[in-house]
Amino acid sequence: MSGRRRYEPAEREGLRAVDRAFADVLRRQDRARGADPDERVLQAAMLASFAVGEGHAAFDPARPQLLIDDGREWPDAEAWRAALASSLWVDAPQAEAAADPAMPLVLEGGLLYLRRYREYERRLAAGLLRLAQSDSARSDLSPLTRTFVALFPQARSGDLQARAAALALVRKLLFVTGGPGTGKTTTVARLLALLVAQAHVAGVETPRIALAAPTGRAADRMAQSLARAVASMRAAGIDPVLCDALPGEARTLHRLLGPIGDRPRFRHDRDNPLPYDVVVVDEASMVDLPLMCKLVEAVPDGARLILLGDRDQLPSVEAGDVLAAIVDAAGEDDALAAADAAALAPLLGAPSRRAPPANDGEAAQRQMSLFERPASADSAEAAAPASSPLSGHRVQLRQGYRQSQALELAPLAEAARLGDGERVLALLQGGLRGVAYHVGATDPLATFTRETLLAPWRELATLADPAVALEHAARQRVLCALRDGAQGAARLNARIEEALAGAQRETYFHGRLLLIAENSYRHGLFNGDIGVCLRDADGAAVAWFGGAGVRGFHPATLPAHTGAFAVTVHKAQGSEFDTVWLQMPSADTRVASRELIYTAITRARSALHVCADESVLRAALSRHAARVSGLAARLRREM
C-alpha cells in the first residue's frame, strides 16, 4: 500500500495505545447503553487488536502467553470463551458466512478475531478453494511428451521439478515450495514453457502470464532468475517459440493489483479480475493475510495461480503466516494421487506393468500407490491424505542445486531449519567453509572484526559510477534480529556510518547505503529497495537506485528511508548478499526463532559471519515463529 510502512519487530511486551483505545470505545458504548462492561471481554478485545500487530490473525484465549509472557494469571480459556460467546460485541457466524458488520469481533474455532481479519481469512480460504476446485479438464497429455522430456530429462526418475511442472497442467492452484536454490524459478520457467506448449497443441491462444513478488527487490530477483533459466533453456535447444512467450519482467504484487492512491483497495478485485491466465508469485512466505486475500480474489475463474516460496522462512511481518498455513492444509506429503498419476503417466512415466485394469478399483489403488512414490529422498512418504481439498496441490522441492565453492551452507541451513541447536553449534564450532563463528560477539565493530566488516564499504566509498556502486551495494549486510536495542539494526547502522564517515558526517555521505521503508509509486521505489548515495563532481548528493535502469534522486525527495548497512532479518527477506553478518542480541528475545536464523543465514552467497552467544542461539533455535491462525483449519474444512 502506498505510503504505508511495514512494522518491524521491536522488543515490546505491552499493549499499544491503539489496543487500549479499542477496548475503551467498547467500554464507553457498554456504559452508554446502561450495560456493565465485562472486563474479560474487553481484555480479550485488546489482545485481539494487539495480536494483529504481532503478526497473528487472531487471539487464542488458550495461549495469551504468546502475546504477553510476564507470569501473570490469565482467565481459564473455556470460561473466557464462554464470556466472549455471550458478548454483544462478538459474532459467531457459520464458517462460510460473512460476519455481522456491526460486530467488531468474531469468535470462531475457539479464536477471537477482529472482524476484518476474520473476513480476510474466510475470503482467502474461499478463494483458494475456488481455484483448487476448478482444476483443468483432463486431456490427453501424450502430444506434450517430447517437449516435456526436453524440458525435464530426469522426469522418469522421480524428479520433483518435473512433477511440479506436470501437475501445473492439471491444476489451477499449485504451490511449489523449497529452500533456497532448490530450483523453484528454474522449474517455473520450464513449467510456463510447458503451459505455452499445451496451449499451442490445443490450438488456443498463448496464455497471458504475470510474474509478481511482494517487494520490488524480490521482483527484480525473480525476473533475473527467470531470465537466466530461459537462457539455459535456449542453450539446451528448447523451442525458441516457447522461450519467447515467457515474460521478461516481474512486478510487485501491489503494482500487479493496481493501487488506487493510498486506499487499501486495488483496481483489480473479484469484480474486476486480473487480465491474466497464469499468475506466478514468488517469495509467497512474505505475503501477509490481507494482501494474499486480495490477490487470490483477483485471480479470475479459469486462470492459474502458482505460488513459490520457502515455508521455513520467516512469515510475513504483518498478520498471517499464510504460506505455512496453506502448506499445512495441503499436507507435508506430496505423493501423487492415483488419478493424477494416471493422467500424468504420458509425462512422468507409465504406472507399473503390474498395474491392474482400470476398473479394478481397490487393487488399482494399491498398485498405483507403489508407482506414485517418488524415487527420490521421499520414498518413505505415506500416501497423500485425501481429506484436504488442497492435497495434491503442492510439490516440495528438496534437492539444492546452487553450489558455492566458497560457502558450505547447506548442512547449517538444514540444522537451523530443523531447530537442532546442538548440531548448529557443532557445525559452527567445527568449521564450515566460508562460515566464521564469532562466539559470544555482541558487536561486529569490536576490534577483532571491525576492519573485516568495514573493508567492503570503504571500497564502496571509492566508487563514482552509480551502476558499479549499486552492484557493490548488494555485497554485504549486517542482519539483526531486532530493530531497537544495542544489537538492533538502527543503532548498529548509525555506528557503522560513524565508523565510515565520522561523527560529523553529512547525512548523505558518499557511499552511504539507503533502505526504502515504504512503497512510493510516484518514485517507482518500494519498501525494501536499496540505494547508494554518491556525491557528484560538484559535491551534490544523489541517491541512486536500480530496478528499471539506474535512477538518481535528490535525497530530500525520497520516500521514507533509513541507512542500510545493518537491517533487520525481516527487511532482508527476498534478498541475497555475498557476505552476511548475523548479529544476534546479547540476551534471548521471543522475536528470535529458528525461522529468523534460517532466513538470515540463507541470505548469504559466499561468506557468513555469525555473532552470537551459544545460549542465545540455542534458545532461538528452540522457538518457532508461531502465528495464531485459523486458515489451515478452514482450508481443511475443519472450521
Ligand SMILES: Nc1ncnc2c1ncn2[C@@H]1O[C@H](COP(=O)(O)OP(=O)(O)OP(=O)(O)O)[C@@H](O)[C@H]1O
Ligand atoms: N534440475 C536442475 N539441474 C541442474 N541445475 C539446476 C536444476 N534446477 C536448478 N538448477 C540451478 O540451481 C540454481 C538455483 O535455481 P533457482 O534459482 O531456480 O532456485 P530457487 O529455488 O528459485 O532459488 P531462490 O530460493 O534463491 O529463489 C540455478 O543456478 C539453476 O540453474
